[in-house]
Amino acid sequence: MTSTTRPPARVTAYGTLLDQVRAGELGPDPAARRISVAFTTRQAVRHDGRGTGYRNEVLGLRLAEAVGSCAVEPGTLPDSAVEECVGASVARLLEHPMRPVRVAALDAYLMHVTPHTPDNGARPLPLPAGTSLEKSRARARAVTELLDLPPGSTVLVVGVVNSLLEALRTRGLGYVPCDLKGGVTEWDETIVTDALAEAGRCDALLVSGMTLGNGTFEPLREHALRHGKQLVMFAQTGSAVLPRFLGHGVSAVCAEPYPFFWLDGGPGTLHRYLTGGPGDAR
Structure with a gap:
């Protein structure tokens, strides 16, 4: 059997x-x-x-x-x-x-x-060896590929990572950078601090797993679910938690369990989870 x-x-x-x-x-x-x-x-x-x-x-x-x-x-x-x-x-x-x-x-x-295995729905993606910047950019491409959006769309980015913003710019996507610390991006763009206040004017959400740790994940998930928007999670925090919400507000997850890409210059593996609908990278 x-x-x-x-x-x-x-x-x-x-x-x-x-x-x-x-x-x-x-x-x-x-x-x-x-x-x-x-x-x-x-x-x-x-x-x-x-x-x-x-x-x-x-x-x-x-x-x-x-x-x-x-x-x-x-x-x-x-x-x-x-x-x-x-x-x-x-x-x-x-x-x-x-x-x-x-x-x-x-x-x-x-x-x-439920470890990150194909049997549990994970799609492994090799992360090549390289400098800290090379690996950061490679991860950013793996994450932003999960967004299924035409050029000119606007993405709310919660948890500012300059390589992610760079990857969105390369695809012709606009963004609203958001982080509780505020400040400015590498390109001197103002970083907003209230994600929900900005979510309404964005076509999709690209959100760090850190939102689990500060309690802001659920309102963002509910917003995406209520308005039918893509919500892509990039997750070092809660990499095994967030795939559980696929199809219930979360459209895709790029999971990165410990050890993270910034700890080592050698090759690694990302684990992507997809709903099979919007955000399904092929």
């Missing part, structure tokens, strides 16, 4: 997904699965030839063979949070007072239950 492996069941809301995991409906009892390693990854970068740089800080939680991740604003995660995670059950961390801990725990659990 031949068994057929199906992609994991999809959910209609973030709260629903949490409830299902807590109840053990998607895999083993989370109270019986413990985090063995907790760590933070911090970096500062300015790509050669770029006039601006940025910093990243990511919480990582290891569950068996899986690593779950959630980005945080640099300097905001206390060392005590990392120490509290080691040896704790997933169930306990899903109730942690800090949202990034809850997101990383959820990501680790779902990565453990």
Whole structure:
């Protein structure tokens, strides 16, 4: 007898997904699965030839063979949070007072239950070796290819990455850059801070998984669902979480589990998830 492996069941809301995991409906009892390693990854970068740089800080939680991740604003995660995670059950961390801990725990659990494999709906895409800028641009192309838009369309970009903006410019797409930190882009464009206030004038949304960690994902998902817009997620944070929302506001995901492209100059792999409708890159 031949068994057929199906992609994991999809959910209609973030709260629903949490409830299902807590109840053990998607895999083993989370109270019986413990985090063995907790760590933070911090970096500062300015790509050669770029006039601006940025910093990243990511919480990582290891569950068996899986690593779950959630980005945080640099300097905001206390060392005590990392120490509290080691040896704790997933169930306990899903109730942690800090949202990034809850997101990383959820990501680790779902990565453990449904790793990024073709059987689970992932389409692997090799990321070639190269300099930090070369790899950043390669990832940006992989992400922006998931948008099915004609030139002249406008994209709300939540979580500003200059390589993503560059890739959109190359395709003749306009954009509204948005990030909670504000500031300006590499091209001195003003970065807005209120995504929902700008979403109405955009044709599609290109959104960082970091929105899971700061609580802004659900309103953006609901906006895309309500207005029938493409919502493409680029996900280091919550790479195993966001594919669960395909067809329920999310049209495509470019998932990048730890270790991320900016940690190593060698080749890597991205995992793209598609709905088979708008945003299906072929």
